[in-house]
Amino acid sequence: MKKRVLLIGLGLIGGSIAMAVKKEHECIIVGHDISRDHENLAKRLQIVDEICSDLEKEATTADLIVLATPVEETERLLDWFASFETPPKALITDVGSTKSKIMQKANKLQDKGIDFIGGHPMAGSHKSGPGSAKAHLFENAFYMMTPTPSTPDDQINELKEWLKGTHAKFIVMDAEKHDLLTGVVSHFPHVVAASLVRQVEQYANSHAQINDLAAGGFKDITRIASSSPAMWKDIIKHNKENILQLIDEWAYEMEYVKDLVKSENDQGLYNYFSGAKTYRDALPIKAKGAITSFYDLYVDIIDDIGVISRVTSILADNKLSITNIRVIEAREDIYGVLRISFQSEDDRQSAKESLEELQFTTYIAM
Ligand SMILES: NC(=O)c1ccc[n+]([C@@H]2O[C@H](COP(=O)([O-])OP(=O)(O)OC[C@H]3O[C@@H](n4cnc5c(N)ncnc54)[C@H](O)[C@@H]3O)[C@@H](O)[C@H]2O)c1
Numbered sequence: 237m238k239k240r241v242l243l244i245g246l247g248l249i250g251g252s253i254a255m256a257v258k259k260e261h262e263c264i265i266v267g268h269d270i271s272r273d274h275e276n277l278a279k280r281l282q283i284v285d286e287i288c289s290d291l292e293k294e295a296t297t298a299d300l301i302v303l304a305t306p307v308e309e310t311e312r313l314l315d316w317f318a319s320f321e322t323p324p325k326a327l328i329t330d331v332g333s334t335k336s337k338i339m340q341k342a343n344k345l346q347d348k349g350i351d352f353i354g355g356h357p358m359a360g361s362h363k364s365g366p367g368s369a370k371a372h373l374f375e376n377a378f379y380m381m382t383p384t385p386s387t388p389d390d391q392i393n394e395l396k397e398w399l400k401g402t403h404a405k406f407i408v409m410d411a412e413k414h415d416l417l418t419g420v421v422s423h424f425p426h427v428v429a430a431s432l433v434r435q436v437e438q439y440a441n442s443h444a445q446i447n448d449l450a451a452g453g454f455k456d457i458t459r460i461a462s463s464s465p466a467m468w469k470d471i472i473k474h475n476k477e478n479i480l481q482l483i484d485e486w487a488y489e490m491e492y493v494k495d496l497v498k499s500e501n502d503q504g505l506y507n508y509f510s511g512a513k514t515y516r517d518a519l520p521i522k523a524k525g526a527i528t529s530f531y532d533l534y535v536d537i538i539d540d541i542g543v544i545s546r547v548t549s550i551l552a553d554n555k556l557s558i559t560n561i562r563v564i565e566a567r568e569d570i571y572g573v574l575r576i577s578f579q580s581e582d583d584r585q586s587a588k589e590s591l592e593e594l595q596f597t598t599y600i601a602m
């Protein structure tokens with residue numbers, strides 16, 4: 237008989253996990269979401285095989301349960317499982333961006349028969365919902381696992397086996413360390429992105445033109461401000477102490493910058509930017525991780541009618557699908573540049589070769 241996987245939360249991450257599990261396992265994915273629209277879409281997109289009709293019954297009989305809801309909902313679901321007369325026999329995991337509070341709950345529920353291993357794939361997007369799910373979302377990303385102190389290795393291996401289709405790099409970490417590190421590289425940057433957008437909005441009230449002037453730089457640094465508010469509200473509450481500490485440190489850093497600006501300190505300002513550039517440029521960008529790789533290829537184009545469709549036809553003829561395409565730096569009488577994003581490094585390399593064969597000039601920017 238096929239194994240059954242119960243997936244609660246059919247959004248970007250839940251949907252992507254389901255697709256990755258399906259690639260490697262002949263199982264039945266049974267989905268549940270509080271949004272009927274998300275349930276219907278997930279079924280139509282064949283992310284799930286069935287929509288759950290009796291959640292308690294499915295939870296007690298499933299072989300694996302994946303919780304892919306905002307983190308406060310995940311805590312509530314764990315409490316609910318523990319209140320069953322017969323608690324789930326399945327291994328339970330989650331995908332939440334915070335781990336300490338969830339693991340505190342999981343540790344308490346162990347004597348009620350709840351076997352839980354925390355999980356957090358360190359890749360995602362500002363998009364939400366099952367329509368944005370992708371089987372390859374976690375390829376080469378770090379996937380953190382936070383077992384309880386008494387979780388046997390067999391169970392960790394069982395979970396890795398279920399998730400092998402993610403092609404992620406699994407690392408086991410304790411929950412407190414997880415929340416500190418992700419607070420620094422993920423949670424606090426989302427607060428900063430949202431605050432930058434809010435600052436612009438305030439200026440826009442008196443200077444309407446500002447929205448038209450917000451160009452590449454602003455868009456790059458604030459992309460993540462378009463993420464789900466429901467998800468981020470929960471993450472920030474769960475990681476409260478680390479976020480408070482990071483806000484204080486950021487304020488201190490801004491005071492330092494203020495002094496450099498006030499004193500017109502050339503060397504100090506130069507060093508400030510050059511130190512940041514050196515550190516960022518050395519971060520691993522090919523593998524997903526601190527900086528997500530988008531496999532972008534830049535193509536010079538002359539301002540000529542039809543050139544974009546020529547480029548896309550060449551890619552289509554070579555069966556290369558693209559995830560995004562954008563014209564940048566296109567001004568009258570100069571060359572424009574097309575930025576084309578691919579799903580993998582192989583696709584990007586094939587596209588580069590096919591376009592160069594037809595005399596296009598291409599670049600890969602690091
Ligand atoms: N978005 C990212 O980049 C990212 C990356 C890694 C981990 N995560 C974590 O993954 C989890 C899901 O995030 P997402 O990006 O998939 O969000 P999402 O909004 O795309 O999906 C969340 C889904 O959960 C559903 N939901 C909410 N409460 C529910 C409940 N009580 N029962 C059933 N369904 C419920 C929502 O309707 C939605 O479909 C979050 O815990 C988030 O912290 C997100």
Ligand SMILES: O=C(O)C(=O)C[C@]1(C(=O)O)C=C[C@@H](O)C=C1
Pocket residue numbers: 332333357358359360361362363421422423460463528
């Ligand atoms: O790429 C994005 O849009 C993300 O915000 C992904 C991101 C991150 O901060 O890197 C967001 C939350 C996660 O828990 C993991 C990954």
